[in-house]
Amino acid sequence: MTNPTATANLTELPEEVRDVPVAEWLRMYRLMATIRAFEEQVNELYVTRRMPGLAHLYIGEEAVAVGVCAALRPEDYITSTHRGHGHCLAKGARVDRMFCELLGKAEGYCRGKGGSMHIADPDSGNLGANAIVGGSAGIATGAALSAKMRGTDQVAVCFFGEGALGQGLLYEVMNMASLWRLPVVYVCENNLYNEYTHYRETTAGDILARPQAFGIPGEEVDGQDVRQVLAAARRAVARARRGEGPTFLLCNTYRYFGHHVGDVDRSYYRSKEEEEAWKRQRDPLKILREWMIAAGLARADEFEVAERAAREEVAQGVAYALAAPYPDPSEVTEHVYA
Amino acid sequence: MSTPSVALHAPAGGTTREITLAQAIREALAEEMRRDERVFLLGEDVAEAGTPFKVLSGLVQEFGPQRVVDTPISEAGFVGIAVGAAMTGMRPVVDIMFGDFLTLAMDQIVNQAAKVHYMSGGKLRVPLVIRTTLGATRRSAAQHSQSLHAWFSHIPGLKVALPSTPYDAKGLLKTAIRDDNPVLFFEDKMMYQVKGPVPEEEYTIPFGVADVKRPGQDVTLVATSSMVYVALEAAQLLEQEGIQAEVVDPRTTFPLDVETLVRSARKTGRVVVVDEGHRRYGVTAELAAVIAEEAFYDLEAPVRRVGAMDVPVPFSPVLEDQTVPTPQQVAAVARELCGRG
Ligand SMILES: Cc1ncc(C[n+]2csc(CCOP(=O)(O)OP(=O)(O)O)c2C)c(N)n1
Numbered sequence: 001m002t003n004p005t006a007t008a009n010l011t012e013l014p015e016e017v018r019d020v021p022v023a024e025w026l027r028m029y030r031l032m033a034t035i036r037a038f039e040e041q042v043n044e045l046y047v048t049r050r051m052p053g054l055a056h057l058y059i060g061e062e063a064v065a066v067g068v069c070a071a072l073r074p075e076d077y078i079t080s081t082h083r084g085h086g087h088c089l090a091k092g093a094r095v096d097r098m099f100c101e102l103l104g105k106a107e108g109y110c111r112g113k114g115g116s117m118h119i120a121d122p123d124s125g126n127l128g129a130n131a132i133v134g135g136s137a138g139i140a141t142g143a144a145l146s147a148k149m150r151g152t153d154q155v156a157v158c159f160f161g162e163g164a165l166g167q168g169l170l171y172e173v174m175n176m177a178s179l180w181r182l183p184v185v186y187v188c189e190n191n192l193y194n195e196y197t198h199y200r201e202t203t204a205g206d207i208l209a210r211p212q213a214f215g216i217p218g219e220e221v222d223g224q225d226v227r228q229v230l231a232a233a234r235r236a237v238a239r240a241r242r243g244e245g246p247t248f249l250l251c252n253t254y255r256y257f258g259h260h261v262g263d264v265d266r267s268y269y270r271s272k273e274e275e276e277a278w279k280r281q282r283d284p285l286k287i288l289r290e291w292m293i294a295a296g297l298a299r300a301d302e303f304e305v306a307e308r309a310a311r312e313e314v315a316q317g318v319a320y321a322l323a324a325p326y327p328d329p330s331e332v333t334e335h336v337y338a
Numbered sequence: 339m340s341t342p343s344v345a346l347h348a349p350a351g352g353t354t355r356e357i358t359l360a361q362a363i364r365e366a367l368a369e370e371m372r373r374d375e376r377v378f379l380l381g382e383d384v385a386e387a388g389t390p391f392k393v394l395s396g397l398v399q400e401f402g403p404q405r406v407v408d409t410p411i412s413e414a415g416f417v418g419i420a421v422g423a424a425m426t427g428m429r430p431v432v433d434i435m436f437g438d439f440l441t442l443a444m445d446q447i448v449n450q451a452a453k454v455h456y457m458s459g460g461k462l463r464v465p466l467v468i469r470t471t472l473g474a475t476r477r478s479a480a481q482h483s484q485s486l487h488a489w490f491s492h493i494p495g496l497k498v499a500l501p502s503t504p505y506d507a508k509g510l511l512k513t514a515i516r517d518d519n520p521v522l523f524f525e526d527k528m529m530y531q532v533k534g535p536v537p538e539e540e541y542t543i544p545f546g547v548a549d550v551k552r553p554g555q556d557v558t559l560v561a562t563s564s565m566v567y568v569a570l571e572a573a574q575l576l577e578q579e580g581i582q583a584e585v586v587d588p589r590t591t592f593p594l595d596v597e598t599l600v601r602s603a604r605k606t607g608r609v610v611v612v613d614e615g616h617r618r619y620g621v622t623a624e625l626a627a628v629i630a631e632e633a634f635y636d637l638e639a640p641v642r643r644v645g646a647m648d649v650p651v652p653f654s655p656v657l658e659d660q661t662v663p664t665p666q667q668v669a670a671v672a673r674e675l676c677g678r679g
Contacts, residue, residue: 077426111459120458127425128458132449138418139425139450146423149378149404156422169445172415179410335460336494338518 014231022297025288028070028226029303032062032285033310035086038095039257041314042085042102042116046261050322052104055116058086060256063284064189065090067229068157068249071237077125077143077156079136082117083189083255084129087159092124095313099321106327113327113335127156134160134167137186141173144184144240155183155240163194165203165210174246178214183240185233186211186248189223191255196269211248223251224282227291254278354535360393362504362536363469363525366511367394367431369540371401374429377515378405380416381433389433391471391530413442417468421451424466424520431515434470436482437524440489443468451520452495466520467511472500473526473564473614474651474662483651483658485563485614488621490522491591497545498591500524502566504534506589509543517545526564526614546593550602554582557608557672560599560625561585565612571665572672581676591621599625600632607638608675612663617645639675644668 039059045051058065061083069078069090080087088098093109101108102116109121120128127143130136140158147154164170165188177184194202211218217239221232229251236247256279258266266275292298357365371377379397381389385408388395398406409416413434420430434440440447447468454462472485491498497519501507507525514521551566552573561569566587573583586602588595603609609629613621622643629641647661673679 079422109459110457110461113459114457118457120454120462122458122461127422128454128462130450132445135445135450138415138420138446139422141415142419142422142424143426144422145419146426146428149423150427169414169418172410172412173419175410175412176415176419335456335458337497338455338460338463338465 013227016231016234017227020230024070025292026298026302026306028066029285029288030306030310031066031090032226032288033307034095034313035062035065035089036285037307037310037314038085038089038098041318043257043261045102045318051102053115054260054262055085055102056083056260057255057257058083060278060284061189061191061223061253062086063226063229063288064187064223064251064253065159067226068159068185068187068233070230071233072125072155072157075125075152076154077127077140077147079127079140079143079156079158080119080129081136081160082129082131082133083161084117084119084159088119088121088126088129091121091126093119093121093126095317096320099318100324103321103324104326105321105324106331107324111327111331134164134170136160137164137167137170137173141177141182141184144177144182145180147183148180153183153241155185155237157185157187159187159189161194162188162190162199162203162207164188165207166194171210174211174214174216174248177246178216181243181245183243184246185236185240186246188248188250189253190250191253193255193259193269195259196263198269207250208248216246216248218248218250221249221251223253224284225287226284227288254282352537352539354537356533357504357536358530359501359504359507359525359532359534360391360530362508363393363511364395364397365536366508366515368397368400370512370515371397371405376427376429377431378407378428379431379433380407380409380420382409382411382435384408384433390435391527393530394433413439414446417443417446418450420466421446421454421464424464425454425462429465429515431467431469434468437470437472437486438481438484440470440486447490447496447520447522448493452493455519456495463518464520465518467514467523468520469523469525471527472524473528474646474658476527477653477655477658479653480650485524485646487522487524487591488615488619488624491621491624495520497521497593498524499545499589500563500591501589502529502551502563502587504532504536506543506549506587508536509541510545510589512542513545516542524563529564543589545590546595548586548588548595548598550584550598551587552583552585554584554606556582556606557584557610557676558602558606559583559585559610559612559668559672561587561612562591562621563614565614565663568663568665568668569612572668575665575669576672579673579678581672581678583672588625594628596628596632599629603629603633604636607636608672609637609641610644610668610671610675611641612644612668614646614662616648617643618648620645642671642675644671
C-alpha cells in the first residue's frame with residue numbers, strides 16, 4: 001500500500017486536516033465501514049426476528065460520528081441519541097459487546113439493561129445514548145462544566161438530531177454553556193426528517209441563528225464528507241480546549257434506512273428518488289474512497305480489504321453475541337441504587 | 339402548618355445549641371463543602387441572594403461563585419447540567435426554589451437522573467441532591483404551595499428525604515450529599531425559622547430510619563415533615579382526654595423504615611397517617627397500605643389517612659387553611675379510631 005505515514009497534503013483539504021496521515025484516513029474509512037456493516041447486521045437481526053425491540057440505523061450518517069470522534073481524545077466525553085450505534089462505535093465501543101447489549105445479553109455494555117437506545121461506555125468516554133429527544137443536552141453540558149471545575153481540558157460532545165431543535169432544554173443549556181464558556185460542542189445531525197416529518201415543517205427560521213443568538217459560533221458542515229467534519233470538529237474542539245467555550249456544528253446528512261428498522265414503506269414522506277440520489281452522489285464512504293484513490297493516497301483494493309475486515313469483525317461479533325448468555329434473572333433488581 | 343408550639347426532645351448526648359432549620363441546612367452544606375471539594379451548589383439566586391428564603395446566605399462568601407453558582411431561570415437546564423456533572427466526578431447540590439418548579443425538570447429527574455445507574459448496568463452514578471420546598475399556608479396560591487414528594491417516592495432510582503426538625507435536616511442532608519444516588523430533599527418552607535437543638539459535633543442520620551418523636555401506646559400518628567408538628571399538637575389534645583398517641587416520623591419516604599412503622603402499629607393497633615401532599619394516590623395511601631399489609635392482624639381498626647384536600651391550593655386564607663391537615667382534624671380521626679368519636 002501507499003506509505004501509511006505520508007500525509008494527504010493536498011490544497012483542497014481544509015487546513016485543519018492537512019496533517020492527517022493516510023493511515024488515519026484509512027482508519028476512519030474502516031470505522032465507517034464497520035458502522036455500516038454493524039447496522040446492516042442489526043437490520044438483519046430484526047428482519048429475522050432475532051433481536052428484541054427496534055433500532056434506529058445510522059447508515060448514511062457515518063462520517064459525522066467518525067469525523068467528530070476522530071477529533072477527540074479517549075478521555076473526552078460524548079452523549080448520544082436513539083440513533084446512537086455509530087457514535088458508540090466511533091468513540092471506541094467494541095462490536096461484540098454492542099451486539100450483546102442489543103440482544104439483551106449479560107456481556108452487553110449495560111448488562112442488557114439498556115438496549116439499543118441506552119448504550120453507555122464510560123471507559124470510552126461515552127456517557128450514554130438517550131431515548132428522550134434532546135434529553136442528553138444537559139448531561140453533555142454538565143460533563144463540560146465538570147471538566148472545567150475539575151481543571152481538566154476534557155471536551156464534551158453532544159450529538160443530537162435536528163428534531164431536538166424543538167426541545168427547550170437545548171436552548172437552556174446552550175445559554176449556560178455560552179455564559180460559562182463551557183468546553184462543549186453541540187453536533188446537530190440534520191438528516192432532514194424528525195421521524196416521518198420533514199424538518200422544514202417543524203423548524204422555523206434559520207438553524208444557525210439559534211446558536212448565534214447565544215453568542216455561540218455555529219457552522220454548517222457537509223456531514224457526508226468526513227474531511228469536512230473532522231476539520232470542523234478540530235476547530236470546535238480546539239476552541240473548547242482553549243477555554244473559549246461552546247461551538248455548534250450543523251452537519252447536513254441523510255439516513256438511508258427508515259426512522260427505525262420497521263419503517264419500510266416510506267413513500268408517504270420521502271421519495272425513492274431522493275434516497276437513491278443521496279446514496280449515489282453523497283455517500284460518505286464513497287466520497288472518502290474516491291478522493292483517496294484520485295489523490296493517489298490508496299488503491300481500490302485497500303478499501304475492499306477494509307470492508308471485508310469490517311464485515312468479518314461484525315460477523316464474529318454477532319456470532320459471539322448470539323451465543324452469549326443472558327443475564328441471570330436475579331439481576332433485574334441490581335443497579336437500581338448505587 | 340401554623341408555627342409549631344410543641345418542643346421536641348433533644349438528641350441524645352453531646353453539647354447542643356438551638357438553631358433554626360435554615361441554619362441547620364446551611365451548616366450541613368458548609369461542612370460538606372469543606373470536607374469534599376467536589377460538592378458545589380447550583381440554582382437560581384443561590385449566591386449573593388442566598389435564595390429568597392435566605393437559606394444559603396453567606397455560603398458564596400466562604401466558597402466563592404465557582405462553587406455557589408447562580409443560574410438562569412432554567413430548571414430543566416441546570417438540573418440536566420447537574421446530572422452530567424454528577425456522572426463525571428462532581429457532587430452537585432441543586433436548589434429548586436419552590437417544589438412546584440420540579441415539574442419543569444421532570445424529564446431530567448425521572449428519565450435521566452433516576453435511570454442512569456440502572457440503564458448503564460451499574461457503570462454510571464448520579465450523586466446528586468436536589469433541595470426544594472414543600473408546604474402550603476404561605477398564602478402563595480396554587481403554583482407555589484404544592485407538596486410533590488409522592489411523585490418522586492414513586493420512582494425507582496430516586497431517594498426522598500423530608501426532615502421535620504433542624505437536627506434531622508442537618509443529619510439527613512449530610513447523608514444525602516454523601517449518597518451516590520439522586521436524592522430529592524424536601525424542606526417545608528414554613529419551617530425554616532423553626533428552632534431546635536443541634537449537636538456541636540459532626541453527625542449524620544442514615545436514610546431509612548424512622549424517628550419516634552413522641553412515645554405512646556393507644557394510637558400511632560405517622561407524620562412527615564411539618565405534619566410532625568401537627569401530629570404532636572394532636573397528641574397533646576388527645577392526651578388531655580387520656581389517649582396516648584405515638585408520633586412516628588419516617589424521615590425518608592424512600593428508603594422507608596417499614597419495620598418501625600409496623601412495630602408501632604402492632605403496639606397501638608390504631609394508625610393515622612398524616613402528610614401534606616394531596617390525599618389522593620398520595621404518601622398517606624402508600625404508608626397506610628404498607629402498614630395494613632404487614633400489621634393487619636394486630637390492627638383494631640382500619641388505617642386512616644389525613645392529607646391535603648384534593649383541590650389546587652387556593653389563595654384566600656379562609657380557603658387555604660381548610661386544605662391542610664390540622665391538629666384538630668388529626669385528633670378527631672384518632673379519637674374515632676379509639677372509639678371515642
Ligand atoms: C421527548 C421525545 N419526544 C418524542 C420522541 C419520539 N421520537 C423518537 S425519535 C423522534 C424523531 C427524532 O428526530 P431527530 O432528532 O431529527 O433524530 P433522527 O431520528 O432524525 O436521527 C421522535 C419524535 C422521543 N423519543 N422523545
